[in-house]
Amino acid sequence: MGDQGLILNITEAPILSPRGAKHFTKPEKSKGKWKFKGQKRKAQDASERPSFKCSAFSSYPVIEVNDTKNKSNKKIKRDSSPKREKKEDGTKGRVAIKTSSLFKNNPEVPEIENPIVKQLQEKVFSSDSFSELGLHPHLVATITSVLNITQMTSVQKMTIPVLLSGRDAMVRSQTGSGKTLAYGIPLVHSLQSVTPKIQRNDGPYALVLVPTRELALQSFATIQKLLKPYSWIVPGVLMGGEKRKSEKARIRKGINILISTPGRLVDHINSTKSIHFTCVQWLIVDEADRVLDLGFQKDITTILNTLNAQSQQRQNVLLSATLNQGVTFLAEICLQNPVNVTVTEDSNTNIKQAAKPKALQDGDDNTSFALPEKLCQHFVVVPSKLKLVILSAFILGKWKCDKKPKMIIFFPSCDLVEFYHKLISSVLPLEGSRPDPGIFLQLHGNMEQEERTEVFQKFTEVKAGVLLCTDVAARGLDLPQVTWIVQYNAPATAAEYIHRVGRTARIGAQGNSLLILIPSEAEYVQALVEYKISVTEMKMKEVLSNLILEDFLKIKRAGGKKAESLDPQTIQERATVLQTKFEDYIHARPETLLWAKKALQSYIRSYATYPKNLKHIFHVRSLHLGHVAKSFGLRDAPHKLGKQLAGSPKKQKRADGHNVVGKKQRFLDLLRSEYSSGMTTKTRKGKKPKNEDEERDTGGPK
Numbered sequence: 290m291g292d293q294g295l296i297l298n299i300t301e302a303p304i305l306s307p308r309g310a311k312h313f314t315k316p317e318k319s320k321g322k323w324k325f326k327g328q329k330r331k332a333q334d335a336s337e338r339p340s341f342k343c344s345a346f347s348s349y350p351v352i353e354v355n356d357t358k359n360k361s362n363k364k365i366k367r368d369s370s371p372k373r374e375k376k377e378d379g380t381k382g383r384v385a386i387k388t389s390s391l392f393k394n395n396p397e398v399p400e401i402e403n404p405i406v407k408q409l410q411e412k413v414f415s416s417d418s419f420s421e422l423g424l425h426p427h428l429v430a431t432i433t434s435v436l437n438i439t440q441m442t443s444v445q446k447m448t449i450p451v452l453l454s455g456r457d458a459m460v461r462s463q464t465g466s467g468k469t470l471a472y473g474i475p476l477v478h479s480l481q482s483v484t485p486k487i488q489r490n491d492g493p494y495a496l497v498l499v500p501t502r503e504l505a506l507q508s509f510a511t512i513q514k515l516l517k518p519y520s521w522i523v524p525g526v527l528m529g530g531e532k533r534k535s536e537k538a539r540i541r542k543g544i545n546i547l548i549s550t551p552g553r554l555v556d557h558i559n560s561t562k563s564i565h566f567t568c569v570q571w572l573i574v575d576e577a578d579r580v581l582d583l584g585f586q587k588d589i590t591t592i593l594n595t596l597n598a599q600s601q602q603r604q605n606v607l608l609s610a611t612l613n614q615g616v617t618f619l620a621e622i623c624l625q626n627p628v629n630v631t632v633t634e635d636s637n638t639n640i641k642q643a644a645k646p647k648a649l650q651d652g653d654d655n656t657s658f659a660l661p662e663k664l665c666q667h668f669v670v671v672p673s674k675l676k677l678v679i680l681s682a683f684i685l686g687k688w689k690c691d692k693k694p695k696m697i698i699f700f701p702s703c704d705l706v707e708f709y710h711k712l713i714s715s716v717l718p719l720e721g722s723r724p725d726p727g728i729f730l731q732l733h734g735n736m737e738q739e740e741r742t743e744v745f746q747k748f749t750e751v752k753a754g755v756l757l758c759t760d761v762a763a764r765g766l767d768l769p770q771v772t773w774i775v776q777y778n779a780p781a782t783a784a785e786y787i788h789r790v791g792r793t794a795r796i797g798a799q800g801n802s803l804l805i806l807i808p809s810e811a812e813y814v815q816a817l818v819e820y821k822i823s824v825t826e827m828k829m830k831e832v833l834s835n836l837i838l839e840d841f842l843k844i845k846r847a848g849g850k851k852a853e854s855l856d857p858q859t860i861q862e863r864a865t866v867l868q869t870k871f872e873d874y875i876h877a878r879p880e881t882l883l884w885a886k887k888a889l890q891s892y893i894r895s896y897a898t899y900p901k902n903l904k905h906i907f908h909v910r911s912l913h914l915g916h917v918a919k920s921f922g923l924r925d926a927p928h929k930l931g932k933q934l935a936g937s938p939k940k941q942k943r944a945d946g947h948n949v950v951g952k953k954q955r956f957l958d959l960l961r962s963e964y965s966s967g968m969t970t971k972t973r974k975g976k977k978p979k980n981e982d983e984e985r986d987t988g989g990p991k
């Protein structure tokens with residue numbers, strides 16, 4: 290739509306009574322909370338009210354759209370708005386559209402004092418160079434000429450000598466601090482010195498396990514570079530998605546450094562006769578806490594049993610930016626007398642004998658982790674209705690004002706990534722708004738591997754772009770020059786927060802992050818503070834004001850006057866125009882409408898899977914389904930969704946005293962798997978294999 294084509298009049302329409310709202314009177318506000326006359330709702334302390342049971346749009350402003358450019362748009366098909374009316378005002382071709390007010394009847398955005406937190410810091414670089422370590426000269430030359438690196442990072446300085454001495458280690462240092470080379474360099478140094486020289490058909494001398502395929506590819510590329518002078522050592526990657534047959538053929542030919550996701554390796558252990566591990570000297574588990582999180586324990590046990598049965602002595606290394614008690618299972622079964630390497634500000638010489646691991650503990654153990662010093666973390670609190678508009682205003686603003694905006698936006702499920710990718714890339718005009726063409730990419734586990742790899746490579750290469758993804762991209766990926774990380778939904782653990790934001794501000798660079806919260810989720814900021822994570826508030830108005838720069842949202846008033854100023858009303862009008870564009874897109878076709886409803890359902894499902902310890906902040910009962918629906922471009926809440934999801938599962942007792950897993954419990958189990966960001970692959974039958982490359986959220990920031 291051209292910039293002159295849209296004429297808007299925003300007026301207040303009489304109160305309509307949407308479905309489900311008839312039982313409730315207009316909400317009254319009381320001490321910042323929402324209450325309903327004649328209804329007591331205990332245990333609802335969140336500020337977004339009412340629940341999805343009471344879809345209360347109490348007022349609808351009428352936006353009259355006169356599309357003077359595109360006459361064919363005069364009649365916009367609408368199929369679901371409650372009691373939507375066409376308003377004739379005498380103007381030929383003018384159609385009245387009711388877009389419920391984005392700015393009315395929202396819960397109050399709570400005042401949040403910027404918390405004062407002293408984050409844990411690590412010095413990224415040491416003052417020492419690689420040449421001081423006594424490494425093979427060709428390796429040092431390769432590091433300098435191929436990787437363009439001379440100075441060691443702190444974690445490299447601390448880890449490489451430990452690993453060169455033959456010790457097992459647990460290595461923790463902040464995201465983007467060079468942990469790949471911290472294990473890669475000593476690994477290559479040690480293998481190049483093996484005598485007699487390693488033969489390809491000896492099979493693996495080293496196994497590197499990582500949680501995702503993209504990380505497997507990336508680690509493989511780094512090892513490949515380090516091996517440049519040592520052409521007799523062959524690296525290889527197994528990651529699923531590729532035809533098993535061709536992987537088997539590569540294994541048969543011989544791979545000396547094998548990089549794999551655990552699931553895929555177990556797959557080959559079980560099915561590929563030619564795979565053997567008699568020569569294995571190294572086992573490296575990167576993102577070790579995640580590998581266990583993913584429920585790979587069974588796979589890890591299988592791998593370790595196989596290794597133990599076939600090879601004699603092995604050096605074992607666990608690495609992550611968020612190593613915690615959760616890895617004790619792994620540590621206990623695979624490390625021998627390990628050295629604990631932790632890089633923190635005041636403990637640059639923090640190399641300790643690792644304590645004997647305690648009994649297995651679940652998930653998070655309240656450990657605080659360091660964050661990159663030049664990472665500026667923000668949050669914005671925004672009513673549900675405005676979430677999509679805020680995200681769009683933010684993207685548009687960065688696209689207009691930043692030189693090279695490269696942004697990653699995290700969503701909680703594959704369905705949501707697919708939905709918002711299509712919706713946002715169809716409605717937001719990034720193309721032509723700057724010299725670089727706008728680029729929207731998506732990455733999630735429901736994509737074919739070929740496409741995943743293509744996207745990963747493309748986003749690595751582009752100077753500016755927006756990647757919408759699940760947590761499949763949260764761990765380990767080193768995507769250059771990412772300037773902003775946006776979290777459309779809060780992650781369920783502090784560790785995942787740290788890994789997501791860690792895709793920017795890498796290796797001492799500047800980076801920024803934005804976490805979008807709805808008012809009922811504001812307490813999450815405090816949960817982050819408990820982990821010494823410091824976030825600063827960005828005001829909603831500030832983000833929305835970006836819309837003033839957008840020609841495609843220009844409003845021509847009925848009198849012919851253009852509204853250009855930065856006054857709040859103009860900004861609100863523009864936000865409404867943008868919302869209307871989204872709603873028009875969604876309501877234009879039955880397929881898009883259905884799609885939006887499914888995405889909304891996926892969102893509610895993912896919301897239901899926040900862990901117990903965060904339920905007081907994230908509970909489906911705190912969501913106002915009608916408001917949430919707006920952020921899916923829906924004009925009202927789909928009717929059945931609320932009914933389906935209302936209430937929590939009741940445990941039934943069997944006569945023998947055992948709990949019966951009822952329908953609702955099974956439904957919740959289903960929800961839990963929905964929250965997985967879909968790092969799984971489809972098997973030939975379209976089913977997801979159990980553990981392969983899969984993610985499940987456990988634990989939480991508290």
Ligand SMILES: Nc1ncnc2c1ncn2[C@@H]1O[C@H](COP(=O)(O)OP(=O)(O)OP(=O)(O)O)[C@@H](O)[C@H]1O
Nearest residue numbers: 438440441442464465466467468469610765767796
């Ligand atoms: N000594 C160094 N000097 C300069 N750059 C380096 C050095 N070591 C590694 N890098 C670069 O830093 C970036 C981040 O490294 P890497 O991906 O290994 O970090 P990481 O600590 O594993 O991060 P994450 O915890 O997110 O997985 C890479 O681009 C790598 O090439």
